[in-house]
Amino acid sequence: MPADLAVIGLGHLGLPLAQAAVTAGIATVGHDQVRARDLAAGRLPCDSDGTALTAADIRRMLATGFRPTANPAELARVRTAVICAPTPPGPDGTPSLTQVLDATRTLAAHLRPHTTVVVESPVPPGATETLLLPVLEEGSGLRAGRDFHLAHAPGRVDPGSRSHPYTATPKVIGGLTPACTESAAAFYSRLTDKVVRARGPREAETVHLLETNYRHVNIALVNEMAVLCHDLGVDLWDVIRCAETKPFGFQAFRPGPGVGGHALPQDLTSPHLPTRPLRMVELARQVNDHMPTYVVQRAAALLNEHGKSARGARVLLLGVTYKPDLADQQATPAEEIATRLMQFGASVSYHDPYVPSWNVLARPVPRADSLYEAAADADLTILLQPHRTYDLQGLAVKAQLLLDTRGVTPAGAAHRL
Numbered sequence: 001m002p003a004d005l006a007v008i009g010l011g012h013l014g015l016p017l018a019q020a021a022v023t024a025g026i027a028t029v030g031h032d033q034v035r036a037r038d039l040a041a042g043r044l045p046c047d048s049d050g051t052a053l054t055a056a057d058i059r060r061m062l063a064t065g066f067r068p069t070a071n072p073a074e075l076a077r078v079r080t081a082v083i084c085a086p087t088p089p090g091p092d093g094t095p096s097l098t099q100v101l102d103a104t105r106t107l108a109a110h111l112r113p114h115t116t117v118v119v120e121s122p123v124p125p126g127a128t129e130t131l132l133l134p135v136l137e138e139g140s141g142l143r144a145g146r147d148f149h150l151a152h153a154p155g156r157v158d159p160g161s162r163s164h165p166y167t168a169t170p171k172v173i174g175g176l177t178p179a180c181t182e183s184a185a186a187f188y189s190r191l192t193d194k195v196v197r198a199r200g201p202r203e204a205e206t207v208h209l210l211e212t213n214y215r216h217v218n219i220a221l222v223n224e225m226a227v228l229c230h231d232l233g234v235d236l237w238d239v240i241r242c243a244e245t246k247p248f249g250f251q252a253f254r255p256g257p258g259v260g261g262h263a264l265p266q267d268l269t270s271p272h273l274p275t276r277p278l279r280m281v282e283l284a285r286q287v288n289d290h291m292p293t294y295v296v297q298r299a300a301a302l303l304n305e306h307g308k309s310a311r312g313a314r315v316l317l318l319g320v321t322y323k324p325d326l327a328d329q330q331a332t333p334a335e336e337i338a339t340r341l342m343q344f345g346a347s348v349s350y351h352d353p354y355v356p357s358w359n360v361l362a363r364p365v366p367r368a369d370s371l372y373e374a375a376a377d378a379d380l381t382i383l384l385q386p387h388r389t390y391d392l393q394g395l396a397v398k399a400q401l402l403l404d405t406r407g408v409t410p411a412g413a414a415h416r417l
Contacts, residue, residue: 003027003067005187006078008103010035010068012328013120013155014084015053018066020166020191027065029074031106039068052159052326076110080187082118083107083132084155089331097123097131104132108139116149116183118173119201122208128152128201129176144176151175151184152201154208159326170194174204213281218253220284223291226255226417230298237407237416255417257384257405258291258333260322292336295405295417299380300344302415306401308379311345316368316378318395319385320352327354334384335360349374353389375399383409 005021007014010032021028030036035045042059058066067074075081085103090096100121107117117136119128133144144150153173158164171188173195175181185195198204222240229236236255244252300310320334321327329335334350338360341348350358351368358365368374372394375381381399386392386408396402396413404414 003029003065003074003078004080005029006031006075006081006107008032008075008081008083008107009085009099009121010039011084011086012159013086013157014082016157016159016166017082017084017120017155017191019053019057019061022061022065024190025065026190028067029078030066030068031070031072031075032068033070036068036070072106072110075107076112078115080116080118080184081107081111082120082153084120087122095122095124097127100127101131101135104135105139108136111136111140111142111148113142113147116151116180116187117144118150118184118187119152120155122155122212123152123205125202125205125209128205133176145180149175149177149180149183150201151180152204153184153188154204154211156211159323159328167192170196172196172198172204172207174198174201176201213278213284216259216288217280217284218251219256219259220287222253223255223287227294230417235416254407255405256291256333257295257337257382257417259288260329260331260333292333293340295333295337295382295403296340296344298415298417299341299382299403302401302403303380306379310341313346313379314377315341315346315348316374316381316399317348317350318352318371318375318381318383318390319387320350320355320358321385324385324387325354329355329358337382337384338365349378352385353387371395372398375402383414 004026005028007018007028008031010018010030014030018028018030030039038045039058042055042062044055044058083100083103085099087095087097087100100123119132133150136150137144142148151173153171156169156171169192171192173181173184173188175184181197185197189195198207226236229239240252240254243250299315303310303313317334317338320332321329322332338348342361349366349368351371351374357367375395375398378400380401380403382403382405384405386406392409393413396409402409402414405417407416
């Protein structure tokens with residue numbers, strides 16, 4: 001059965017797009033060799049932590065025009081194909097394009113004339129034209145801009161966000177030609193309230209680069225401020241509260257135990273393209289990468305101040321995901337914090353309503369069944385992620401010693417980062 005849309009890659013970018021499409025009445029094929037079988041059965045794949053969708057959401061999608069498949073022949077019967085393959089960190093720490101290139105080759109072998117091809121995967125500026133376009137043309141025998149449309153539209157998904165739904169998030173589109181841009185814009189205007197036209201694919205690719213690095217650089221700044229304010233005896237959260245009253249020139253960011261998620265900082269170094277490093281981004285990466293170590297240093301100092309050593313101390317970690325109220329553990333700083341505490345000889349346990357089991361250093365970490373009993377029993381409790389289910393006031397009362405890395409507990413109820 002023909003479909004209007006094919007989504008290639010059903011991860012943290014592809015599933016929300018497919019959901020938005022079927023909600024808008026667009027018959028959608030989802031192609032994914034690994035996840036299709038589970039999704040077709042109405043189950044969330046075991047590696048689907050990056051999405052806020054539930055199994056109930058998947059079943060509703062199946063009932064309204066979503067068809068997951070592992071058969072690439074299905075890609076030959078759609079009007080629009082969107083590549084949403086992930087770009088996880090490679091061996092050198094930079095985003096790997098292996099899965100994006102594989103998805104592009106798969107699509108190219110089944111590409112038909114007049115199809116609109118959109119790349120949502122985060123790729124370096126120039127990659128759509130320099131790397132993916134030749135693969136599409138060679139694999140299909142078609143010419144981009146003449147026989148099929150090609151555009152880049154950076155993914156803008158905020159998993160679990162109630163204030164930024166897909167329909168209310170403007171979509172940036174940069175096409176190879178003006179006609180390519182308009183074809184992609186016509187598709188996305190069915191999903192979102194606003195479409196923003198970029199000058200071309202490189203500009204659209206660089207939008208993602210700027211947005212991602214803006215987040216990482218500003219988090220790094222406020223993380224450095226957290227260390228400085230602790231040394232000075234200054235309440236950083238009060239500083240932020242006051243600073244964010246300024247109606248211009250300031251946007252509030254808050255410190256934390258490290259930066260996780262799927263949007264990696266990018267310094268424009270790529271083995272595929274002639275690029276250059278961004279010094280500020282590299283410095284931000286260093287600052288943010290140091291935060292788990294700083295959290296462990298603060299933990300050891302707090303234990304020492306209360307007459308206890310980190311060696312043999314019972315430490316409870318609360319919230320081990322990278323984002324509150326989601327099960328996603330992508331690049332979570334909790335893993336490095338637990339690793340370093342274990343290396344110090346601490347006895348580490350955890351509690352997280354979204355993570356039923358957790359392994360660190362290839363062995364399971366004990367999970368606390370009773371949150372308040374575990375907090376009362378631990379020598380130190382570290383709040384890493386403030387899930388909505390946590391009663392912060394109650395935790396502050398029960399815990400022997402509480403380190404709040406997010407600044408969300410009542411003032412004076414805990415030691416803040």
